[in-house]
Amino acid sequence: xxxxxWFRRDLRLDDNTGLFYALQQEKNALPIFIxxxxxxxxxxxxxxxxxxxxxxxxxxxxSQLEQKGSSMIVRIGKPLxxxxxxxxxxxxxxxxxxxxxxxxxKERDQAVSELLKxxxxxxxxxxxxxxxxxxxxxxxxxxxxxxxxPYSRVxxxxxxxxxxxxxxxxxxKNLYSTNPLPLPSLEEVGFEKSTIEIPPMETDxxxxxxxxxxxxxxxxxxxxRLGIHLRFGTxxxxxxxxxxxxLNATYLNELIWREFYMTILAFNPQVVDKAFKPAYDHxxxxxxxxxxEAWCQGKTGYPIVDAGMRELNATGYMHNRVRxxxxxxxxxxxxxxxxxGEAYFARKLLDFELASNNGGWQWAAGTGTxxxxxxxxxxxxxxxxxxxxxxxxxxxxxxxxxTEKYPKPIVDHKFARQRAIDTYKEALNS
Ligand code: FAD
Numbered sequence: 001x002x003x004x005x006w007f008r009r010d011l012r013l014d015d016n017t018g019l020f021y022a023l024q025q026e027k028n029a030l031p032i033f034i035x036x037x038x039x040x041x042x043x044x045x046x047x048x049x050x051x052x053x054x055x056x057x058x059x060x061x062x063s064q065l066e067q068k069g070s071s072m073i074v075r076i077g078k079p080l081x082x083x084x085x086x087x088x089x090x091x092x093x094x095x096x097x098x099x100x101x102x103x104x105x106k107e108r109d110q111a112v113s114e115l116l117k118x119x120x121x122x123x124x125x126x127x128x129x130x131x132x133x134x135x136x137x138x139x140x141x142x143x144x145x146x147x148x149x150p151y152s153r154v155x156x157x158x159x160x161x162x163x164x165x166x167x168x169x170x171x172x173k174n175l176y177s178t179n180p181l182p183l184p185s186l187e188e189v190g191f192e193k194s195t196i197e198i199p200p201m202e203t204d205x206x207x208x209x210x211x212x213x214x215x216x217x218x219x220x221x222x223x224x225r226l227g228i229h230l231r232f233g234t235x236x237x238x239x240x241x242x243x244x245x246x247l248n249a250t251y252l253n254e255l256i257w258r259e260f261y262m263t264i265l266a267f268n269p270q271v272v273d274k275a276f277k278p279a280y281d282h283x284x285x286x287x288x289x290x291x292x293e294a295w296c297q298g299k300t301g302y303p304i305v306d307a308g309m310r311e312l313n314a315t316g317y318m319h320n321r322v323r324x325x326x327x328x329x330x331x332x333x334x335x336x337x338x339x340x341g342e343a344y345f346a347r348k349l350l351d352f353e354l355a356s357n358n359g360g361w362q363w364a365a366g367t368g369t370x371x372x373x374x375x376x377x378x379x380x381x382x383x384x385x386x387x388x389x390x391x392x393x394x395x396x397x398x399x400x401x402x403t404e405k406y407p408k409p410i411v412d413h414k415f416a417r418q419r420a421i422d423t424y425k426e427a428l429n430s
Contacts, residue, residue: 002090002176004073006097007033008105010128010233011057013064015166017128022096023171029096030176031065032073033058034082035189038104044347049194049316050228053350055186057234062183070175074183076190080111092121098128098233101266102354129233130259131241132158134266137259144267148370151263152256159245166238196316198350199225201234203243212250218308218319219392224251225317227351230258261359264369271358273339275367283367283427286335294410295330296344298397301409302380304388305329307397314397316350321387327364328378332420333411338365366424374424377417 003026005019013019022029040051062072075082086092095116100109113123127133137155138144145151186193207214207224214222229235237255244252265271275281294300298309308322318326323345330341342361346352362368388394391401400406 001093002028002030003093004086004090004095005029005031006095007031007058007061007072008097008100009231010098011054011061012234012236013061013170015236015238016098016233017167018096018098018124018126020167020170021124021126023174026094026096027174028093028176029174030070030073030090030178031061032075032086033061034079035074035076035184036108037076037078038108040190046190047192047194049196049198049350050232050352051189051191052186052194053198053228054232055189055191057232059183062180065175066180068172068175069177071178071181073181076184076188079108080115083112083115087115087119087121092116092119094122094124096124096126099125099133100129101134101262103265103269103272129237130262131155131164131237131255132259134263137263144263145260146264146369148257148260151260152253155256155259156252159241164238164242166236166242196350198228199317201226201229203235203240205243205247208243208247208251211248215250216321216387217393218311218322219388219390219396223320227317227349227353231351231353257359258353258356261353261355264359265355271362271368272354275365276362276369277367277371279428280365280367282430283335283424285337287337287340288334291334291410292330292336292340294407295326295334295336295341299407299410300329301407302329302333303391303394303398303401303406304380304384307394310397312345312348316348318349319393321383322393323360324364325378325380325383327361328372329380331361331365332374332377333413333416335420335423338362338367374428375421377420379413379417381413 003022005022010016010018019031043051058072058074062074065072095112109125116123132155134144137151137158139150203224203226207222211222214220226235226240230237241252241255244255268276295305295309298306298313300306304322305326308318308326311322312318327338327341330336331338338361342357345357349357359368363371366372366374384394395401398406
């Protein structure tokens, strides 16, 4: 008999809750990873860097497990189908895994859990990717918070009241012993290597220490760039939150935003394609495809917007300040549906996280929880003046700035600002 530990967005051995309990409570624990075709078939780019990153992590984890005398089952396919065939190959006692709160993941886990139960196998899930999962931070009437500030206050109180310690003393002797199992290549998964570099996983304590002072300036390397590692769980949120609590309250606050948006999505799965505030679903977006294309390519003639989009296209990363500016520009200046921008970010961002991306876009479009009020429209010029005064960031991404080659502004700022306010006002009053 074996017990499987199913890796998903927790690609590490360190402080991995579900893995810890699988080893603690069972003998013969065998890890498994599934390249999930339900997810992969939706990706547009064959050289998607995130798939390469996952493949590299799986390769590493598998070899670490092999050094301990075990291995990892690695399969490609739809999870339900894979489990059907695993149930024939192995005598499975239970499957352990860490909870995932996205709508697709919940549905998948429900189906797998039912299949296993029908075969007499248990399905155990654990909290791992969050400090406080949806439902753990509630208001006095037992409801989830729709606004960040009171949520973060209660989150912090809970955090201070409980000692968060990463797990240790993993019972590695309870791993299932086996010869190495096969590992499909990235090509067999249907992808190829990307040229995009993945930011390192090391937490740079100096950056976190000064985070509150440096975080808003895109020309400075003043943020941690750990997004992709939080997304795929190559870093433990408990380790990071402990460091943050010691070094910088503003940084910890950003980790709370992450959990706030995850909670909003878990309780309001409709936000995936609807405005959090339903009245905002009546905005008549212009959705001009040529303008959208200019935005995607970084050719709007607004340097700070174009620099951001070019950074995104070239590196899979964009600084948070600039994400806010480009998102505001798309939804307000161009009146293009926030869902278009959200989908483009989802395709390009290494750190793409459904909950934060949706939250960020709805914030910028004014349709979300703690939204930017619609009559406040970011002015790209004054944002540049405040956050990239010497044009260092802009010039890095737009070497042709100031020459004939650089496009003229796609729309006049004053005109666009008024048009956005009028359009929103009319839609909300109708
Ligand atoms: P740091 O500034 O070093 O912050 C550390 C971590 O805190 C981040 O990695 C992230 O996990 C979390 N965090 C920071 N800011 C936020 C925030 N505002 N909301 C939620 N979590 C936050 N973040 C994503 O992780 N994935 C996304 O797909 C995403 N899309 C966004 C789209 C828009 C339009 C906007 C305005 C913001 C988006 N963000 C997203 C939030 C934020 O921009 C990124 O988390 C951050 O820029 C990532 O860089 P970093 O790792 O250096 O973050």
